[in-house]
Amino acid sequence: MSTVGSATTTGKKRKRETSKLRDETQRKTKSKKNTAPSEDDPQAAILLLEAQILESRRNYNNITTLISTVKQQDAEEDTAVLTIVALCRIFCRLMASGCFVRSKATPETEVVIVQWLKERYQEYVDILLADFLRSNTASKQNVAFTLLMRLVEQESKGEGEYNWRKGLLASLVEALLLLPENDPIRQEYAEKYMKIYDDLRFYTLQSIAAYLTGDHDTATQELITANSISLLSALDKIPESNDAPGAFYGQHPAQQKHQLYSVTAHKRQAQEAWLATLRSGLSKDQRKVVLGMVANRVAPWFLKVEMLMDFLTDSFNVGGATSLLALSGLFYLVQEKNLDYPSFYHKLYSLLDVGLLHSKHRSRFFRLLDTFMSSTHLPAALVASFIKRLSRLALHGPPAGIVAVIPWIYNMLKRHPTCTFMIHRETRDPDERKELEEGGMEDPFDMGEEDPMQTGAIESSLWEIETLQSHYHPNVATLAKIISEQFTKRSYNLEDFLDQSYTVILNAELGRELKKTPVVEYEIPKRIFTESDTELGPLGVLMTKVYELS
Template sequence: MPALVESSKKRKSSKNAGAPSKRRAVAEDDFTETLSTIEKLENEIAESRKHYNNIATLISMLDVEKSAKKPELAVAVSLCRVFSRLMAAGNFAESSRAAENEKIVTAWLKERCLEYQRALLAIMREADTTSQITALTLSMRIIKERITHIPGAENAVWSTNFKHIVEAVVEAQDGQDLQTEFIEKFVKEFEDVRYHTFGEIAEYAAIRRSSDVFDTLVSILSACDDVPSEGHEFEDFFATPGGKNKRLTSVGSHKKRAQEAWLAILRNNISPAQRKSLLRIMVHHIEPWFSRPELLMDFLTDSYNVGGATSLLALSGLFYLIQEKNLDYPQFYHKLYSLLDADLLHSKHRSRFFRLLNTFLASTHLPAALIASFVKRLARLALNAPPSAIVVIVPFMYNIFKNHPTCTFMMHREIRDKDLAADIEAAGMDDPFDPTEKDPTRTGAIESSLWEIETLQSHYHPNVAAIARIISEQFTKQQYNLEDFLDHTYQGMVEAELGSGEKPMRKVPVVEYQIPKRIFTDRLLAEDGGVDSGPAAFMRGLWDFS
């Protein structure tokens, strides 16, 4: 009996196994029949004008009104071929001498073409990734054919049809791959597409101030980082440019379009996170497109005044405008000095800040009092800084002292008055540095000393203690390469100590090898739950292990 049951199960499972293959065969037959129908309708349109109604049939087969999520891509490709042939044959060209019935046919064909393009836009917005990319390719092909074969259609096509394509790409559902395809295959490849994309994004960002599509707009613009230089020859065009359109071959026109697009983005209601993302790409992706970089001044100064990480990110862009465009910002160093706080040394932008600070303080024309304030503030912050930050601060100070030797009095200053020296030796002195002063030229740091760095020479981390000693040694090294210290982390320093290259111990550490029975005894505790009064009672209880 078990054997009979088993065989029946096998027969049942084999019967079920054949069902999917039958359904697959039926689906393949249906697909083959659909392709045959599409090919027949397409060929009839090519044979005679009397079959133009087949265009409407094909559009109905595309059936995007009910659902654009699962379109018939074979129908969409066939319609693209149909309209491309009709445009190449001149059936879309209008002529004043044409008969009335010819004009009616032309108008009907244009209407069907617009209906087809609207269907492609719906597919781009709602369908799966493969369908979205296919619809984008077909839409761009129609644009190329219209510009190439319809006289005078260039401006209208770029301002209407292409505008709708950009909107569909930006607003597409799960359209990351679609946007990448648009950027890589069209925007970055063809200069006329890039030029008109700038214009459409500027208009889109100015009208629809929504943060939902902010990242998409920024990604499209930032991908266009190949700024044409003076004398650049524009040759890579998607569609043949009109002979009178000088703007497509002008470097100034391209920069102006990009500048307008970025300004429209910057004028949006952007969040703090979005502001930071813009500041990160400011120098390399945004400023090169601006023929008038001073237009960025308001955005950068507002960001610089925010404080925290936002101010750190705004530094490079603001300094570029000051250095290259001679823009005036009198409170630059005052604001820079205020950024030196405890949070800075724990920030993930710490390395970037020190690179910029090294540039800002490099000029030998800066007053010694100003330089001394920065050095003293960093020394004070180093007392509570993580080891990975201290190993950057000390070499940074070394380089500062080499560039500004008038500040070296902070490391060693002889007191010539013997009586005063004796008094200071006996009673000490107050640090003349005022940490609450906001003006770096009036802190009194130049009259102070770097006792903080000498304190760090006894730091618990041996690497920090060793590097802090360079301030007390002769300055025989010309400069330290700051890049060798910027990327240190606390985890990396610990792993270097505990890694495979372990350092041999010079002295065996003292450890407790007798485990005490107890530390606090009953005699230490009072009846009321407190502690016996007096240090003697405390010590008796602490050391009584019996």
């Protein structure tokens, strides 16, 4: 019995050992399955690697594995996107837990780990900036931009004052400047971040100024200049006062007198960014874009608006519509900022050339001219020069341009009654009158004089307008007669005459209702080339000569 019992006990022990060994083997097998990334489920594999990294620093090498996965050329887009999102979560958690911070008391082994983490982080950021943000795929671009802004936020929340100049934001701004023109990512950054957060705006302006002053090849310089204008032109709202609470993307500065709280500091950074842009060599189209928003989005950011004078003066020398826009900017500085520019009307007068009334920018010119000449305190001699010169140009202008000149002259005569002597000036001396009637007189107006104060127009008359009263186009002739009538109308709305063209004038004539049917007498000829059956007519003789010469 004892022998049997001993055998039975031994068998039970062996069964228990065998069962225990089998359970341990299965547990190890399951552990190996859970540890190895699944090829069938890449998302689960990425999440597993992420969990292991956050679980223990012994698994930091998994970061290298994830980065290698992103770098693989044959990696699927979904897998790459999942990987960079996981890496963003990893680095944000590590930064939040202080793993990127080192101090003098940090052991040497810890310093090596921190340095290694910073190198892997920089490698990851370079991938986002170079491969994903510049990708042709919109989804990859959007994901990369969102992650980069998340990393910027996390970086700025570290201990102590964050160094924005050496941080991720500066690299992101450079990448945005190197994106193709009209890229939606740059517009999204301007609308959702730069315009809203004071700290992002301040350091973005700082980065733009620093990057534009670097050395670049011609093509790169043109690209970053165009993109700089795109970013800067989005800033349509200027901080009003230092007391206004600002919105910050990162931590609020601890110092009460920090530059982020200063409107002057913000304007100074914007001024430097604009000056760097203007000095980078603008193309003709870029110059027009900047000139078009000088009054609204450029000059308000300048602490010293006189620094724009050189740019506006150089732009005037370009000619054409650019000169007109430059004068508009100069007029804004003179009118709103009280800057002294004595040669303004001299330059404006020089734009009245023979091609003005034929130009496609004619309407814009007359709108601005009406604004420039709106003051009632302008010298009569100067006003007379503008009136006289435009009257002379109207003699050779198209009807669509003449119909804008005449109402403008009417308004100027109403605004400056002293110039009405140009309409009708009687000669009291009988001898002079007799001399004028017999031999006429020479017009004292000097068309070639460049100084509007020295043309002698105030001594002349508007005989050109009287000549236009006999113009071949009935609309022009009728409109010109208003100068000879009593000035009962207070003024004409110039907008009603600016957008005229040959098509508009022709359609107006064709659509006009006839009060009286015109009498037309005609006779249908029986012959064209001959006068009789045997003789050729004048047209027949002419056609014969043409045939012989050919």
